[in-house]
Amino acid sequence: xxxxxxxxxxxxxxxxxxxxxxxxxxxxxxxxxxxxxxxxxxxxxxxxxxxxxxxxxxxxxxxxxxxxxxxxxxxxxxxxxxxxxxxxxxxxxxxxxxxxxxxxxxxxxxxxxxxxxxxxxxxxxxxxxxxxxxxxxxxxxxxxxxxxxxxxxxxxxxxxxxxxxxxxxxxxxxxxxxxxxxxxxxxxxxxxxxxxxxxxxxxxxxxxxxxxxxxxxxxxxxxxxxxxxxxxxxxxxxxxxxxxxxxxxxxxxxxxxxxxxxxxxxxxxxxxxxxxxxxxxxxxxxxxxxxxxxxxxxxxxxxxxxxxxxxxxxxxxxxxxxxxxxxxxxxxxxxxxxxxxxxxxxxxxxxxxxxxxxxxxxxxxxxxxxxxxxxxxxxxxxxxxxxxxxxxxxxxxxxxxxxxxxxxxxxxxxxxxxxxxxxxxxxxxxxxxxxxxxxxxxxxxxxxxxxxxxxxxxxxxxxxxxxxxxxxxxxxxxxxxxxxxxxxxxxxxxxxxxxxxxxxxxxxxxxxxxxxxxxxxxxxxxxxxxxxxxxxxxxxxxxxxxxxxxxxxxxxxxxxxxxxxxxxxxxxxxxxxxxxxxxxxxxxxxxxxxxxxxxxxxxxxxxxxxxxxxxxxxxxxxxxxxxxxxxxxxxxxxxxxxxxxxxxxxxxx
Numbered sequence: 001x002x003x004x005x006x007x008x009x010x011x012x013x014x015x016x017x018x019x020x021x022x023x024x025x026x027x028x029x030x031x032x033x034x035x036x037x038x039x040x041x042x043x044x045x046x047x048x049x050x051x052x053x054x055x056x057x058x059x060x061x062x063x064x065x066x067x068x069x070x071x072x073x074x075x076x077x078x079x080x081x082x083x084x085x086x087x088x089x090x091x092x093x094x095x096x097x098x099x100x101x102x103x104x105x106x107x108x109x110x111x112x113x114x115x116x117x118x119x120x121x122x123x124x125x126x127x128x129x130x131x132x133x134x135x136x137x138x139x140x141x142x143x144x145x146x147x148x149x150x151x152x153x154x155x156x157x158x159x160x161x162x163x164x165x166x167x168x169x170x171x172x173x174x175x176x177x178x179x180x181x182x183x184x185x186x187x188x189x190x191x192x193x194x195x196x197x198x199x200x201x202x203x204x205x206x207x208x209x210x211x212x213x214x215x216x217x218x219x220x221x222x223x224x225x226x227x228x229x230x231x232x233x234x235x236x237x238x239x240x241x242x243x244x245x246x247x248x249x250x251x252x253x254x255x256x257x258x259x260x261x262x263x264x265x266x267x268x269x270x271x272x273x274x275x276x277x278x279x280x281x282x283x284x285x286x287x288x289x290x291x292x293x294x295x296x297x298x299x300x301x302x303x304x305x306x307x308x309x310x311x312x313x314x315x316x317x318x319x320x321x322x323x324x325x326x327x328x329x330x331x332x333x334x335x336x337x338x339x340x341x342x343x344x345x346x347x348x349x350x351x352x353x354x355x356x357x358x359x360x361x362x363x364x365x366x367x368x369x370x371x372x373x374x375x376x377x378x379x380x381x382x383x384x385x386x387x388x389x390x391x392x393x394x395x396x397x398x399x400x401x402x403x404x405x406x407x408x409x410x411x412x413x414x415x416x417x418x419x420x421x422x423x424x425x426x427x428x429x430x431x432x433x434x435x436x437x438x439x440x441x442x443x444x445x446x447x448x449x450x451x452x453x454x455x456x457x458x459x460x461x462x463x464x465x466x467x468x469x470x471x472x473x474x475x476x477x478x479x480x481x482x483x484x485x486x487x488x489x490x491x492x493x494x495x496x497x498x499x500x501x502x503x504x505x506x507x508x509x510x511x512x513x514x515x516x517x518x519x520x521x522x523x524x525x526x527x528x529x530x531x532x533x534x535x536x537x538x539x540x541x542x543x544x545x546x547x548x549x550x551x552x553x554x555x556x557x558x559x560x561x562x563x564x565x566x567x568x569x570x571x572x573x574x575x576x577x578x579x580x581x582x583x584x585x586x587x588x589x590x591x592x593x594x595x596x597x598x599x600x601x602x603x604x605x606x607x608x609x610x611x612x613x614x615x616x617x618x619x620x621x622x623x624x625x626x627x628x629x630x631x632x633x634x635x636x637x638x639x640x641x642x643x644x645x646x647x648x649x650x651x652x653x
Contacts, residue, residue, distance in 0.1 A: 008086070008248025009223040011135070011267045012317060015084060016052070016071065024051045024080065026640060031057040031065055034161070036631040039154030039320045042072035043627070044635060046320075046327050048644045049077060054315075058150035061161070066150040069315040074224075076327040081334035084224035085247065090334075093247065094341030096121060100246075101345060124245040127252040127263075134255035134266040136219070141308040145190045149270065149308075154320045155288035155625050159297070161187040162287060164319045167219040167230045168195060169264055170206045178263055179203060180240035182230040185218055186284050191305040193218065193272065194284040198435040199444065200391075207301060213275040215260035216303050221269025221317050223248060231331065233339055233388040241265075259307035269314040273307040288625035291360040291586050292323035294527065295436045296622060322625030323650060324582060329357025336361075347387065349380040354405035358578050362392040362434045363585035366405040369398050374460040378426070381450050385431070392434035395449040395585065408577070414453040416508035420480040421560055422600040423462065426450040427590060439589040439610070441617040447590040456481060486510050487558035494553050500546050502567035510560040513580065515567035516546060521609050524568060524652045527623035528612050536613035547604045551597060565607040568652045575649040583607055592618075624652065 009015045019025050026045070032038050032055045045053055050073065058070040075081045087093055100121060141148070151161040163185040171178045179202040186194040195216070197203040207214055219226075225247035229240040244252040244265075253266035257273045264271050281299035289295040319327045336355050344350045351368040355361045369380040377398035384390050399405065399414050419425070426449075433446035440446035456463040461474040464481040479486040488509035495504045495514060502515045520535035522528035543564055550556060565583050570576060584607045587593075593606035610618045627635075635641060 008225055008250040009084070010248070010250070011223055011311075012071075012221045012269055012315065013313065015224050016054070016074070016315075018083070019052055019074075019080065026051045026053045027056060028053060028638065028640065029056050030638075031059045032070075033059045033634070034066075034070060034150050034152045035061055036153065036156070036628065037634050038070055038072065038152050040627045040631045040635050041638070041641065042076075042318075042320050042327070043154075043322065044641060044644050044646065045073050046076040047325060047647055047650070050644060052076065052080070055150075060150060061147065061153075066148065068150055068310070070150040070152065071315050071317050072152075072319065073327055074317055075319070075331050075334075078330060078333070081330050085228060085334065085338065086225070086249075087338065090337040091341050093338040094343075096246070097339075098341045098345045101342075120249060121246050124249050124251050125242040127241040127245060127254045129263070130253045130255045130266045134253070135311050136222075136264065136266055136268040136271050137255065137258060137309045138312045139310050139314075140258060141310075144272075144305050144308040146187045146193055146272070146305065146308070147190055150316050151187055152318050152320075155294070155322065156628050156631075157286050157294050157623055158288060159186060159283075159285045163187075163193070163218060163220060164321065165220065165227060165317050167222065167226060167265070167268070168197070168203060169217040169219060169262055170203045170214065171262055172206055173210045173214070178239060178241060179206065180226075180230045182227075184287060185303070186287070188282065188302070192282075193274075193303045193305065194282055195276065195301045195303055196284055196287075197301065200432070200435075207276060207278050210278045213277055215257070215262040216274055216276050217257055217260065217262050217264045218272040218303065219264055219268040219270070220272070221311075221315065222265050222267045226252065226265055226268075227317075228331075228335070231335060233335070233342075257307070258309060268311075270308070270310040270316060272303070272305060273309070274303040274305040276301045276303055286622070288320070288322040289436050290321040290324070290326065290328050291363070291436060291438070292582060292624055293438055293586070293622040294625065296438060296620065298435070324358045324360065325578075326357070329361075332361045333357055343384075343387070347380060347383050349376060350384070351401045352405045353384070356408070356581060358582045359585045360582075362389075362437070363394045364581075365390065365393050365396045366411060367396060367398050368401050368403050368405050369454065370401050371454045371457055374457045375452070376457065377454040378450065378452050381452075385428070385448060385450075391432045392437075393448065394433070394437070394446060394588075394590065395451070397451045397453055399453050400455050408581070411453070412508050412511065415451065415561070416510050417479065417482075417486050418453045418455060419451060419560070420462075420476050421596065421603045423474070423476060423480075424452040425603060426452070427594065429591075438619065438622050439587060439592075441589070441592070441619055449590045449594065486560075489555055489559040491550075491553040491555045491559075495550055498546070498549055500542065500549075503571050505571040507561075507563075507577075510558055511563070512550075512559055512561065513563040513565065513571065513584075514546070514550070515565055515569060515571060516542070516608070517567050518542065518608050518611075520611055521566060522611065522621040522623075524624040525626050527621050529620040531612050531614045533613045533615040536611040536616045536618055539608065539611055540616070543604075543606050543608060547595070551602060557601070560602050562602065562604045563607065564604065566609055570649070570653065573649050575647065579649045626652070
């Protein structure tokens with residue numbers, strides 16, 4: 001697609017019209033329930049690379065039909081996210097950002113016209129105040145009622161209806177600087193809605209600094225550039241409103257809210273205004289989240305609604321999150337790719353970064369790094385572990401600069417050939433974690449795993465070269481020096497014959513994944529809140545015994561990677577590796593699941609579902625996001641959806 005060089009999308013309907021011209025919008029004219037049904041349809045479409053969908057008659061929880069359409073799966077493909085950003089390629093936004101951060105003065109002096117795009121972006125940064133007739137305030141609800149808005153409820157165990165693409169506006173009580181963040185919002189009743197901002201977020205900073213009622217606005221819809229601004233990893237000196245102007249090459253129009261002292265985007269579809277009382281919280285959740293589980297309940301702020309305004313032609317955009325792949329995966333990957341030039345600018349050794357959507361973004365990062373001197377890749381990784389949202393990462397694998405981080409098959413090759421467990425696997429104890437991370441026994445805290453899968457630099461003491469003068473050589477196997485191929489494990493038939501092994505598959509010559517049955521394991525559909533110390537002790541003992549059995553086989557010295565997970569996955573079905581990637585990262589806790597042999601030459605990665613236990617420090621285990629049979633039956637009644645099927649590798653046996 002040709003890049004949209006001058007005109008922003010301005011409003012949501014303009015982008016939707018663009019998609020309609022391309023045949024990428026499905027209109028469902030018959031009534032569709034916002035409770036479960038709409039979300040299940042969107043889920044089916046995104047898992048089949050399907051179009052955006054407009055529900056023209058969303059049926060509310062009380063049975064009435066909302067006059068406001070519900071639109072979902074707007075960004076459910078790589079191409080649609082690219083077009084929403086107005087970009088012609090996957091790094092265009094980042095390239096423009098770095099040009100502003102470090103302008104090429106020499107070129108501009110010689111060829112002044114080359115500076116025009118940069119000047120245009122700079123002039124578009126400051127938002128413009130609109131004093132009258134803001135589109136988002138064309139209609140003011142006489143008696144504000146959140147239940148009259150077609151806000152969906154997606155999963156059977158969700159705590160309520162959630163705004164899933166909310167643009168939450170807060171402002172610093174001292175400086176007055178506005179922040180735009182995307183924090184899910186749970187409808188409690190007609191005039192109260194929960195705000196899931198985690199303690200790491202700017203909104204939480206604003207709340208902590210407020211000594212009285214804090215004005216807040218939840219904006220929904222508006223131009224795609226605004227939606228992307230809310231999730232972009234921006235430097236602290238660049239506001240989301242400014243970035244939206246840069247994205248759209250047009251200053252963002254803002255206006256004063258009708259009932260609160262706060263500025264909101266003038267082109268938003270819906271604005272929910274209100275205030276929070278610092279320190280006041282309410283139980284929020286559960287919520288089917290991007291890790292594929294229901295996030296656990298917690299105490300979060302409450303927005304007391306004082307006004308609801310909207311456009312005359314407003315529509316409510318929503319997404320669903322749950323077992324990947326999901327629409328949020330495409331949003332996250334787009335942000336990651338577009339901001340990679342900025343990341344490279346801030347971390348000069350970074351070549352590329354990939355956050356696989358199957359891992360919920362915060363469970364795994366694959367980083368290609370410059371590797372000119374010893375351990376350079378590790379230095380790169382440690383820098384990224386503290387970079388913005390990447391502070392939530394659980395694991396990171398560093399690869400060579402010429403390797404594509406998106407190539408997962410090449411990643412397995414690198415891990416097989418380049419990783420010496422004893423010297424290339426690093427555990428960082430007690431680091432920052434995502435609040436949504438359920439595998440850790442601690443809220444907001446977990447250990448991190450760093451794997452160095454790079455080729456040895458010439459000066460590395462482990463290389464085959466002579467050590468530098470006065471230095472000593474570090475002994476490693478010849479295969480780690482690149483002098484021979486990594487030895488292969490040849491005992492898979494013996495593993496398959498073990499009574500506790502359901503199935504096994506070699507991923508590479510030194511990498512084996514084994515599935516096993518765990519008695520009393522929490523059901524994927526229901527999870528478990530009940531502590532069962534005996535069952536968790538038995539699970540741990542079973543994994544230990546299975547690991548030892550395998551490690552005692554004749555050729556097991558060559559088996560450096562042993563992955564063990566539940567047998568609810570068919571290892572040989574189509575796209576099994578994509579599901580396996582989710583399973584290995586989402587159920588895995590570094591402290592609990594990682595063990596080594598006595599020489600630290602082999603590693604066992606336990607990704608079986610833990611069983612809640614007070615004795616062993618396992619929190620309640622959440623259920624996986626799964627639609628009910630009744631919901632699936634309702635979806636099957638729509639003839640427009642007959643050609644779409646649920647991918648078999650996402651089913652639980």
